[in-house]
Amino acid sequence: MNISFPSASYDDITAPSLLVEDTKRRLIVADLHFGIESELNNKGFYIPSQARERKARLLDLIKKTEPEHLIILGDVKHRIPGTSRQEFSELPFFFEKIRKYVPITVCLGNHDPGLEQFLYPHEIAPKAGIILDEISYMHGHTRPSPDFFGTLIICGHHHPTIGLYDGIGIGFRSPCFVLAKLNDSIWDRSTEDTEKIKRRRLRSEKTTTDQQETKPDLDRESDPDGEKTLFIPKGTQETRVLIMPAFNECVGYDLRQTVLRPFSPISRAIEKETAEVMLLDGTYAGDLESMIRSFRDPSR
Numbered sequence: 001m002n003i004s005f006p007s008a009s010y011d012d013i014t015a016p017s018l019l020v021e022d023t024k025r026r027l028i029v030a031d032l033h034f035g036i037e038s039e040l041n042n043k044g045f046y047i048p049s050q051a052r053e054r055k056a057r058l059l060d061l062i063k064k065t066e067p068e069h070l071i072i073l074g075d076v077k078h079r080i081p082g083t084s085r086q087e088f089s090e091l092p093f094f095f096e097k098i099r100k101y102v103p104i105t106v107c108l109g110n111h112d113p114g115l116e117q118f119l120y121p122h123e124i125a126p127k128a129g130i131i132l133d134e135i136s137y138m139h140g141h142t143r144p145s146p147d148f149f150g151t152l153i154i155c156g157h158h159h160p161t162i163g164l165y166d167g168i169g170i171g172f173r174s175p176c177f178v179l180a181k182l183n184d185s186i187w188d189r190s191t192e193d194t195e196k197i198k199r200r201r202l203r204s205e206k207t208t209t210d211q212q213e214t215k216p217d218l219d220r221e222s223d224p225d226g227e228k229t230l231f232i233p234k235g236t237q238e239t240r241v242l243i244m245p246a247f248n249e250c251v252g253y254d255l256r257q258t259v260l261r262p263f264s265p266i267s268r269a270i271e272k273e274t275a276e277v278m279l280l281d282g283t284y285a286g287d288l289e290s291m292i293r294s295f296r297d298p299s300r
């Protein structure tokens, strides 16, 4: 399995995405938030619709990466509750265009009630998410299914961004990826789920003893072209999460705020000392703990 960061740019805006290659080439994006402009307009901020450009960025990415499958990790639309006039006018054309190039699966997000009317039933993932080639996919606003124990969970929902600063305070802000272990508080305490996890733990114990390397890391050495890839071992005891940045160009939360004031089961269960932050092209930006320290103490 190979996970890389295609990072195609269009009109100087980078399109955050992952390319997961195993039995199929799968392109992954999250949090497109179509219709956000009309919601901002309602609050007094006039921003013309960026739907055409957003769609063009995704098409450009699809043409460059030639995936066999596109997985959208939720929040395709923005309005909750209901569906806005802008969403009604833009979403049918968006899906019509994209499905000409690649089959789509959508893991519905918390902003997606009503999205089903624009999709075929086979394009909607089960509510809990899906496991494909031993990777779990979900939006990220709910507790993961116990079936996801011991896998890498790829999700959206958190819109992570990070600010990087030098000694005199000049810096830049960028959307980012976060890779971290999840602690056991993530799992539901119901008897049925606890039993399921116990069984998965026993099954994965056998696999883990056969594997020497269990630590996920950026596999920088093995790539002659300098392209960043992730090495993810299969069948381990540890559950990890890879949080994707939002594809939408105007949403983002500071990652350090998210971890210090978590707002989801996943952000509450992140083991901070294991968390690594990567920029859109997979460049390692640093470990989250030292970023949090410098956030609390700007002089560091």
Ligand SMILES: [Fe+2]
Residues within 6 Å of the ligand: 031, 033, 074, 075, 109, 111, 157, 158, 159, 246
């Ligand atoms: Fe979102």
